[in-house]
Amino acid sequence: MQVDLRLYxxxxxxxxxxxxxxxxxxxxxxxxxxxxxxxxLQFIVLTAVVELFAVDLREGKCTSVSPASPxxxxxxxxxxxxxxxxxxxxxxxxxxxxxxxxxxxxxAWQRRRDRGRETGEPVAESGLSEAVxxxxxxxxxxxKVESLMITTFYLASYVASVVLDVGPAGLAYYYLGGRFLIxxxxxxxxxxxxxxxxxxxxxxxxFAHLAEYxxxxxxxxxxxxxxxxxxxxxRMRLAVVETGLPIVKGxxxxxxxxxxxxxxxxxxxxxxFVLAITPVLALRDFFSQWVEEKTAYLNTITxxxxxxxxxxxxxxxxxxxxADMSERLARELRLPVExxxxxxxxxxxxxxxxxxxxxxxxDKPAQLTDEEWDKIKEHPVKGAEIISHLEFLEGMVDWIKYxxxxxxxxxxxxxxxxxxxxxxxxxxxxxxxxxxxMTDDRELTIEWKCDCCGFxxxxxxxxxxxxxxxxxxxxxYREPRTQDDAIDELRRGVGSxxxxxxxxxxxxxxxxxxIRLNA
Amino acid sequence: xxxxxxxxGVVITxxxxxxxxxLSVYVSRVYLPAKIRSAYLKSITVLAAAVETKxxxxxxxxxxxxxxxxxVARRLGVEGSELERIQYAALLMDMGKANVPQALxxxxxxxxxxEWAILQSHARLGAEMVAAVPxxxxxxxxVLHHHEFCDGTGYPSGLAGEQIPLASRVLCVAADYDAMxxxxxxxxxxxxxxxxxxxxxxxxxxxxxxxxxxxxxxxxAAEHGFSEEQAKAA
Numbered sequence: 001m002q003v004d005l006r007l008y009x010x011x012x013x014x015x016x017x018x019x020x021x022x023x024x025x026x027x028x029x030x031x032x033x034x035x036x037x038x039x040x041l042q043f044i045v046l047t048a049v050v051e052l053f054a055v056d057l058r059e060g061k062c063t064s065v066s067p068a069s070p071x072x073x074x075x076x077x078x079x080x081x082x083x084x085x086x087x088x089x090x091x092x093x094x095x096x097x098x099x100x101x102x103x104x105x106x107x108a109w110q111r112r113r114d115r116g117r118e119t120g121e122p123v124a125e126s127g128l129s130e131a132v133x134x135x136x137x138x139x140x141x142x143x144k145v146e147s148l149m150i151t152t153f154y155l156a157s158y159v160a161s162v163v164l165d166v167g168p169a170g171l172a173y174y175y176l177g178g179r180f181l182i183x184x185x186x187x188x189x190x191x192x193x194x195x196x197x198x199x200x201x202x203x204x205x206x207f208a209h210l211a212e213y214x215x216x217x218x219x220x221x222x223x224x225x226x227x228x229x230x231x232x233x234x235r236m237r238l239a240v241v242e243t244g245l246p247i248v249k250g251x252x253x254x255x256x257x258x259x260x261x262x263x264x265x266x267x268x269x270x271x272x273f274v275l276a277i278t279p280v281l282a283l284r285d286f287f288s289q290w291v292e293e294k295t296a297y298l299n300t301i302t303x304x305x306x307x308x309x310x311x312x313x314x315x316x317x318x319x320x321x322x323a324d325m326s327e328r329l330a331r332e333l334r335l336p337v338e339x340x341x342x343x344x345x346x347x348x349x350x351x352x353x354x355x356x357x358x359x360x361x362x363d364k365p366a367q368l369t370d371e372e373w374d375k376i377k378e379h380p381v382k383g384a385e386i387i388s389h390l391e392f393l394e395g396m397v398d399w400i401k402y403x404x405x406x407x408x409x410x411x412x413x414x415x416x417x418x419x420x421x422x423x424x425x426x427x428x429x430x431x432x433x434x435x436x437x438m439t440d441d442r443e444l445t446i447e448w449k450c451d452c453c454g455f456x457x458x459x460x461x462x463x464x465x466x467x468x469x470x471x472x473x474x475x476x477y478r479e480p481r482t483q484d485d486a487i488d489e490l491r492r493g494v495g496s497x498x499x500x501x502x503x504x505x506x507x508x509x510x511x512x513x514x515i516r517l518n519a
Numbered sequence: 520x521x522x523x524x525x526x527x528g529v530v531i532t533x534x535x536x537x538x539x540x541x542l543s544v545y546v547s548r549v550y551l552p553a554k555i556r557s558a559y560l561k562s563i564t565v566l567a568a569a570v571e572t573k574x575x576x577x578x579x580x581x582x583x584x585x586x587x588x589x590x591v592a593r594r595l596g597v598e599g600s601e602l603e604r605i606q607y608a609a610l611l612m613d614m615g616k617a618n619v620p621q622a623l624x625x626x627x628x629x630x631x632x633x634e635w636a637i638l639q640s641h642a643r644l645g646a647e648m649v650a651a652v653p654x655x656x657x658x659x660x661x662v663l664h665h666h667e668f669c670d671g672t673g674y675p676s677g678l679a680g681e682q683i684p685l686a687s688r689v690l691c692v693a694a695d696y697d698a699m700x701x702x703x704x705x706x707x708x709x710x711x712x713x714x715x716x717x718x719x720x721x722x723x724x725x726x727x728x729x730x731x732x733x734x735x736x737x738x739x740a741a742e743h744g745f746s747e748e749q750a751k752a753a
Contacts, residue, residue, distance in 0.1 A: 263529075275536050282543040285547055289551060297559065300652050304614070308648075358621040359620045386569045390561070390562045391561050392558060
């Protein structure tokens with residue numbers, strides 16, 4: 001992620017000033033009700049605990065609403081906005097320093113264990129200490145110390161964002177007639193004095209979050225071709241469009257957490273807090289468990305499947321490049337998260353159907369007969385058949401089935417459709433596959449090795465016949481094309497072989513980031 | 520506000536929240552692991568079956584071998600998760616054949632020494648494959664040695680007797696038995712179960728671990744009603 005540092009500093013400074021201003025208004029304008037401070041202390045400790053065990057489920061985007069937001073809302077409507085601001089800043093400080101401490105502790109622990117291993121000294125490693133170590137290192141995260149300056153601004157933006165999530169929302173709650181549940185006073189009407197202002201609080205908090213996010217994003221990830229003020233606006237718009245909906249969804253989910261929390265806390269205090277937060281933590285645990293298990297499963301299946309196609313030494317490199325490219329294309333095309341996540345596995349599996357096609361046909365240097373060609377043409381359907389039996393991958397059956405189908409409906413397998421049945425994911429795999437096959441330097445990148453006896457000559461030699469057993473070297477490939485030629489080929493195929501949207505995204509992406517990300 | 524008001528509303532809300540918590544803990548700790556386990560089993564079976572399509576006549580081989588192996592291992596006193604690992608190993612043992620040319624697998628003429636070496640490499644290839652997957656890495660040894668014989672004449676390492684992992688010794692017997700009674704390009708006709716049993720019995724002590732063979736024959740007798748006499752008569 002690229003950051004325009006000057007703009008970033010201005011934005012953070014502005015946000016911080018806003019946060020200070022809001023706090024001042026809250027302090028001077030909203031009267032304190034009862035004594036909120038013991039409650040505030042409880043909230044700080046408990047929120048910090050919740051934050052520590054929070055699981056990061058974001059897909060590399062900073063869009064999720066903090067799991068602590070419902071707690072801050074509850075703090076607002078139970079204790080009052082000033083206490084809520086104190087709670088938000090206090091818990092941020094506590095959880096950040098705890099995370100930092102955990103990070104350093106786990107690093108020290110790791111170092112001690114490594115040292116123990118080197119010297120052969122037995123290190124007591126019971127299951128319990130292993131579990132504690134795991135959880136400590138999971139919790140730990142370093143402060144992003146690149147320079148003191150950046151760290152300062154990072155912390156300032158963090159504090160500003162938590163205050164701005166709470167402060168304005170608290171003011172809205174107060175001015176719309178909300179009463180603080182710590183001491184609701186006489187004639188407390190649930191609808192007028194709680195429900196309606198609470199809805200406003202949720203809305204304002206969501207809006208504030210969106211605005212902050214748009215401002216921060218305006219300094220990140222410059223869009224090529226859009227410079228200056230226009231570029232900044234464009235980025236803000238993108239941030240709003242991309243995150244608007246998830247935030248609305250998130251707010252709705254979080255208010256479902258906040259309402260019982262507010263109710264139980266105001267009725268039975270601390271016990272209510274624990275009661276209301278337990279299911280949230282349990283659900284988060286469930287989701288993280290689910291994601292982790294599924295990732296491990298997907299990795300297992302893709303690795304096995306990749307090795308199954310390992311007969312050609314080049315296949316692995318090819319599959320890896322196709323997978324990287326497909327995943328990037330899926331991101332570029334803003335496909336749903338689930339598609340992006342499965343793109344990698346699908347790319348590794350797309351040729352799995354070739355397992356049933358004999359190597360003599362696949363490797364045949366000469367022209368294929370019709371019969372042999374028919375055999376090769378079966379591989380997408382065979383692959384889809386295999387995939388359809390694999391658990392959790394049902395969604396990608398059609399991606400595999402149609403990865404040799406052209407945009408205009410030709411290609412194989414023969415179907416009655418006009419090409420509209422091809423999912424865009426199949427088109428992505430087809431494009432990435434074709435591009436890599438065109439530019440792949442196959443013959444040069446593999447070691448020369450006899451297919452029959454495994455004989456390897458001195459480096460650089462590529463005899464046509466094996467000097468050892470006299471077997472003919474079977475694999476020959478056409479000369480690879482240059483990348484520009486291959487790109488031209490893609491352009492020529494737009495609308496016939498290739499999906500126009502995919503090629504457009506491909507060209508955009510390649511122009512911006514290059515063919516390979518780390519190149 | 521800290522006097523506890525356990526009104527019906529509070530009790531009901533608290534009850535609902537607690538049951539959500541309990542339910543989600545149940546799902547993530549009991550239901551999910553079971554579901555994932557069955558997913559692994561199913562998917563590995565499917566991938567093994569995909570490799571089998573290369574090798575004519577072996578479709579269903581891995582699954583049958585897995586059934587026999589698990590049963591024999593159970594009778595030998597292997598339990599619980601260890602049994603499950605053996606099942607995976609049995610399913611995966613011939614995965615290495617994915618990287619052996621199809622023409623070689625289906626060749627009915629005798630193989631040249633070079634070809635024989637390539638065919639034998641499937642044990643090593645399969646072990647490499649398994650080792651590359653963290654979830655299956657502990658099966659490497661079992662897969663690698665599933666063609667070792669008790670007298671040290673097997674491949675790839677020529678291990679003998681107790682050096683061979685127990686699971687591999689069981690796999691060897693189960694795989695050979697199933698191969699004998701199935702259609703294979705390298706033998707003119709499949710043996711009858713009785714003939715195969717006799718063949719296995721002859722190999723006990725030389726090729727196969729006698730204890731494994733004994734348990735294996737007991738199992739067949741119990742499951743299929745082949746009595747000792749019948750087997751002897753064959």
